[in-house]
Amino acid sequence: MFTTGAESLLLQAREIRDEELGKFCARVCALLRKEDWGPDAVDALRRLFLIVSATKYNRRLEKPCVALLQTTLCSPTCPEQLQLLCAAVLREMSPCDGLSLSCDHIQNTRQLDLVASVLLAQGDQQQVRSLGRCVLKVLESRQPEGPGLRHLLPVVSKVTSVAPDALHEGQTRALSKRLGDWLRYASVQQGVAHSSGGFFSTPRARQLGPVTEVDGAVATDFFTVLSTGQRFTEDQWLNVQAFSMLRAWLLDSSPGGSSAPDADDRSELEGSTLSVLSAASAAGHPLPPQEWLQEKAFEYCQRLLEQSSRRALRKADSDLQKACLVEAVLVLDVLCRQDPSFLYRTLSCLKPLYTRLRGDPAWVRALLPVAQFFLRHGEAAAVDAEAVYQHLFTRIPAEHFHSPMLAFEFIQFCRDSLPLLGRNLGVLRTSFPNLFKFLAWNSPPLTSDFVALLPSLVDAGTAVEMLHLLLDLPCLTAALDLQLRSLQAASERPPWDVSVRAPGCLEAFRDSQVQGLFQHLLRAQASGTAERLTPLYRLLQPLAGCARVVQCAEAVPTLLRAFFSAVTQFANGALASQLALLLLERSDSLYQVPGYEAAVHRVLGSQFPALCKLHPPLVVEQAKELLEFVGGPRGGGHVLTSVVWAIGEYLSVSWDRRCTVEQINNFFEALEALLFEVTQSRPSTTLPKCPPQVISVLMTTLTKLASRSQDLIPSCPRPSAWDTPSGRWSLHESPFCVRGVSAAARPGPSRPQSLRSCQRGGPQPRAGRRTLPNLPKTASRRGPHPLPP
Amino acid sequence: MVHVFLIHTLRTTKVEEGLCRVLYSCFFGTENSPNDPQPHGAERDRLLRKEQILAVARQVESMCQLQQQACGRPAVDLQPQSSDDPVHLHESPCGAFHLTAGDPFQEPRTVVWLGVLSLGFALVLNAHENLLLAESTLRLLARLLLEHLRLLVPTANLLLRADCIEGILARFLPHGQLLFLNDQFVQGLEKEFSAAWPR
Numbered sequence: 012m013f014t015t016g017a018e019s020l021l022l023q024a025r026e027i028r029d030e031e032l033g034k035f036c037a038r039v040c041a042l043l044r045k046e047d048w049g050p051d052a053v054d055a056l057r058r059l060f061l062i063v064s065a066t067k068y069n070r071r072l073e074k075p076c077v078a079l080l081q082t083t084l085c086s087p088t089c090p091e092q093l094q095l096l097c098a099a100v101l102r103e104m105s106p107c108d109g110l111s112l113s114c115d116h117i118q119n120t121r122q123l124d125l126v127a128s129v130l131l132a133q134g135d136q137q138q139v140r141s142l143g144r145c146v147l148k149v150l151e152s153r154q155p156e157g158p159g160l161r162h163l164l165p166v167v168s169k170v171t172s173v174a175p176d177a178l179h180e181g182q183t184r185a186l187s188k189r190l191g192d193w194l195r196y197a198s199v200q201q202g203v204a205h206s207s208g209g210f211f212s213t214p215r216a217r218q219l220g221p222v223t224e225v226d227g228a229v230a231t232d233f234f235t236v237l238s239t240g241q242r243f244t245e246d247q248w249l250n251v252q253a254f255s256m257l258r259a260w261l262l263d264s265s266p267g268g269s270s271a272p273d274a275d276d277r278s279e280l281e282g283s284t285l286s287v288l289s290a291a292s293a294a295g296h297p298l299p300p301q302e303w304l305q306e307k308a309f310e311y312c313q314r315l316l317e318q319s320s321r322r323a324l325r326k327a328d329s330d331l332q333k334a335c336l337v338e339a340v341l342v343l344d345v346l347c348r349q350d351p352s353f354l355y356r357t358l359s360c361l362k363p364l365y366t367r368l369r370g371d372p373a374w375v376r377a378l379l380p381v382a383q384f385f386l387r388h389g390e391a392a393a394v395d396a397e398a399v400y401q402h403l404f405t406r407i408p409a410e411h412f413h414s415p416m417l418a419f420e421f422i423q424f425c426r427d428s429l430p431l432l433g434r435n436l437g438v439l440r441t442s443f444p445n446l447f448k449f450l451a452w453n454s455p456p457l458t459s460d461f462v463a464l465l466p467s468l469v470d471a472g473t474a475v476e477m478l479h480l481l482l483d484l485p486c487l488t489a490a491l492d493l494q495l496r497s498l499q500a501a502s503e504r505p506p507w508d509v510s511v512r513a514p515g516c517l518e519a520f521r522d523s524q525v526q527g528l529f530q531h532l533l534r535a536q537a538s539g540t541a542e543r544l545t546p547l548y549r550l551l552q553p554l555a556g557c558a559r560v561v562q563c564a565e566a567v568p569t570l571l572r573a574f575f576s577a578v579t580q581f582a583n584g585a586l587a588s589q590l591a592l593l594l595l596e597r598s599d600s601l602y603q604v605p606g607y608e609a610a611v612h613r614v615l616g617s618q619f620p621a622l623c624k625l626h627p628p629l630v631v632e633q634a635k636e637l638l639e640f641v642g643g644p645r646g647g648g649h650v651l652t653s654v655v656w657a658i659g660e661y662l663s664v665s666w667d668r669r670c671t672v673e674q675i676n677n678f679f680e681a682l683e684a685l686l687f688e689v690t691q692s693r694p695s696t697t698l699p700k701c702p703p704q705v706i707s708v709l710m711t712t713l714t715k716l717a718s719r720s721q722d723l724i725p726s727c728p729r730p731s732a733w734d735t736p737s738g739r740w741s742l743h744e745s746p747f748c749v750r751g752v753s754a755a756a757r758p759g760p761s762r763p764q765s766l767r768s769c770q771r772g773g774p775q776p777r778a779g780r781r782t783l784p785n786l787p788k789t790a791s792r793r794g795p796h797p798l799p800p
Numbered sequence: 801m802v803h804v805f806l807i808h809t810l811r812t813t814k815v816e817e818g819l820c821r822v823l824y825s826c827f828f829g830t831e832n833s834p835n836d837p838q839p840h841g842a843e844r845d846r847l848l849r850k851e852q853i854l855a856v857a858r859q860v861e862s863m864c865q866l867q868q869q870a871c872g873r874p875a876v877d878l879q880p881q882s883s884d885d886p887v888h889l890h891e892s893p894c895g896a897f898h899l900t901a902g903d904p905f906q907e908p909r910t911v912v913w914l915g916v917l918s919l920g921f922a923l924v925l926n927a928h929e930n931l932l933l934a935e936s937t938l939r940l941l942a943r944l945l946l947e948h949l950r951l952l953v954p955t956a957n958l959l960l961r962a963d964c965i966e967g968i969l970a971r972f973l974p975h976g977q978l979l980f981l982n983d984q985f986v987q988g989l990e991k992e993f994s995a996a997w998p999r
Binding site for chain 2 (some may be wrong): 020065508
């Protein structure tokens with residue numbers, strides 16, 4: 012608990028001055044020197060730890076103090092509590108130059124364990140290597156002192172991960188052999204229980220019988236982490252430790268280190284060496300250590316797969332079964348990658364496992380590594396990959412989107428599988444509506460993952476539909492909320508937002524008239540069609556203020572940017588045209604979440620010019636729609652600004668030969684009317700004041716258009732256009748006269764938004780930069796002027 | 801393999817005053833790569849580590865706040881009703897997120913977090929790790945720390961109880977190694993710990 016008392020303690024520890032610290036150190040030294048292991052020493056060391064760890068800046072402790080801490084650490088009589096505190100203080104000070112700890116002559120396993128924690132924190136590769144060698148020497152010795160070897164295996168694991176070349180091959184082989192023995196040949200009898208005896212009986216040791224499985228039955232085979240009992244022997248502890256470090260060890264100790272062989276290289280080998288006879292059944296020949304370990308690891312994993320089908324008596328054991336299953340599959344994957352001859356045996360136990368797990372929703376998280384295994388080895392294994400994908404991408408997201416850990420793991424699975432899917436990427440791509448459900452429900456942790464995944468998800472066929480869905484993502488969140496409320500019985504901690512009650516929405520959800528729209532929104536696969544969901548926006552309005560919906564809405568701009576940057580890589584003219592049109596249509600048709608429309612407009616406003624730049628003729632192709640857009644009721648200033656700018660930039664014969672003078676004239680009239688409207692109208696509560704960018708871009712565009720059409724040059728004024736007194740300017744008053752135009756704004760690309768600030772709902776980026784307008788050089792208001800070529 | 805274990809304060813809403821404070825952190829090993837071209841000063845390394853841990857703590861806090869908001873849970877949920885109420889850890893908010901390379905650690909990492917009673921517990925792991933095991937280990941550590949440090953009592957604080965935290969970590973997460981411990985093993989280790997620790 013963090014009370015104000017604790018806050019002041021923390022501040023005190025930070026502000027303690029050097030002289031006070033010196034005096035305190037002297038006190039600590041005095042206590043340690045006379046080996047006073049009582050509560051005073053404990054209290055003093057606790058405070059010392061707090062002082063050293065509370066500040067991020069270095070605390071200089073006196074040399075004698077540091078030396079005494081090291082001595083105490085290695086002292087055989089010191090109780091564990093104090094030793095741990097000394098190690099903690101030394102570790103907090105790391106990296107520290109004054110340490111003289113060395114592991115060379117330590118035989119006691121606990122001491123070695125403590126010294127190791129300090130040395131590893133130092134980060135000196137030389138020290139880490141020598142630590143590794145010391146530990147292995149102790150592991151190999153016959154009678155190590157101290158509580159046993161089990162404290163040392165984690166040290167070995169850490170050493171090899173920090174310094175992969177710390178152990179030489181002979182040591183690695185020796186340890187591999189022993190690990191294999193510990194995995195396979197641990198005792199199946201429970202440890203000895205010592206009863207202290209009563210007044211009349213003597214203390215004696217009781218043999219407790221064989222170990223049991225998690226469902227209470229007597230163990231049927233060798234000991235594993237899923238074997239239980241009341242007490243455990245030392246070799247059973249080593250069994251647990253060995254399995255815990257197994258996968259990392261297999262990866263680090265294989266020749267070539269932790270880089271697993273490439274899937275492509277191995278597939279040829281897999282095809283040729285698949286056989287029923289495995290390495291171990293070459294009868295009688297003892298295997299070399301690495302192969303010995305691989306074989307024992309394989310047997311261990313097989314046993315775990317069998318044990319995971321039992322019904323555990325305790326919930327904690329049930330959770331462990333799932334974790335063990337996942338680990339076993341991961342280890343099997345490593346084994347098959349290292350030695351393809353394991354593949355046949357592995358597949359024969361994984362296929363029934365997959366069938367069993369598919370049907371049980373409680374084991375859905377364990378299904379992912381199995382699916383990944385089939386993806387990786389599927390070609391050699393002739394597994395029906397299609398069926399695997401179907402189940403994974405169609406059913407799981409729809410049923411489990413509300414579980415945050417599964418969502419996280421599923422998206423990670425998708426990212427990891429991208430290189431494995433190869434030609435089958437289409438399956439992933441068509442399932443994007445289902446994948447977006449994870450994102451809609453759990454946007455803060457998954458946004459950055461989706462930004463990384465989007466380039467692989469989007470292709471020319473699904474781009475339009477995906478953009479619609481991205482813009483509707485907050486609506487999807489609301490719909491999923493309703494779906495959960497309607498499907499699930501009320502439980503104590505329901506996954507939906509309990510502070511929002513929406514009885515009207517629930518009824519609407521069941522209304523047959525909008526059923527089709529809801530089903531379209533909640534579809535599992537890309538349908539190839541787009542539906543206007545406007546009726547749903549109204550119906551779901553009560554949920555628009557929901558925190559989850561708002562969080563999703565805050566993530567959408569980042570995703571839109573990622574989408575467009577991916578799409579512009581491959582979009583052809585037709586697609587760019589379609590997307591531009593979509594932008595215009597959707598800019599005023601969005602689910603009304605507070606702040607959402609403005610943020611989306613900013614992004615759309617910056618992306619429209621990008622699309623036009625990709626395919627400039629689209630302005631001419633979509634001239635009719637653009638004309639309607641500027642003439643009709645408009646969305647926010649950002650989109651309008653970009654559209655008007657694009658018109659000015661690209662509506663000319665030089666970009667598209669089909670551009671006609673009439674089109675230019677029509678646009679000119681429409682924009683002129685618009686400019687008049689925005690400058691003449693008074694701002695009111697319903698009509699906000701027009702941003703200056705709109706006015707200046709209108710002025711620039713009108714100038715550009717005027718320079719392209721002879722009809723618009725006022726030296727030949729058209730009576731209808733110019734003489735009516737009702738609000739037309741004469742030449743000299745016209746605000747868009749070249750002489751009067753000042754440096755106008757042109758919308759440029761917005762600054763890319765930081766993902767972190769988006770994740771936390773941070774501030775949105777500012778609008779685009781201002782640059783000088785790209786006025787045509789031949790612009791002039793005097794004399795007849797031909798259209799530029 | 802766990803790289804960092806940390807405990808930090810967890811405010812229920814952003815409105816509450818104060819900063820996110822790291823109450824305890826343990827860096828297992830270091831992040832220096834063997835081919836580090838620029839050997840940094842020791843002080844700078846330490847400063848960097850502390851900043852990295854604080855960055856992780858802040859992100860965990862904001863993830864927890866966002867998750868609680870999204871579920872519509874009232875702020876009072878994170879406070880115990882009374883010190884006798886057992887804390888249902890399987891209902892506490894928990895989640896995971898990625899840290900990309902360079903932000904803030906050199907290598908990409910995954911963070912698994914758990915929020916209990918205005919304290920956040922987090923494990924910083926390798927990018928690809930057995931998350932089921934990490935989650936259950938984190939819940940186990942949180943339960944043990946809550947019980948042995950008696951954190952349900954309002955005046956208790958863990959700033960001066962580092963030895964207890966170290967003792968628990970040394971047994972249940974030695975050198976950052978995630979262990980596959982079934983219930984009986986856990987009970988055995990707990991008994992061992994209680995016996996070795998004077999109250």
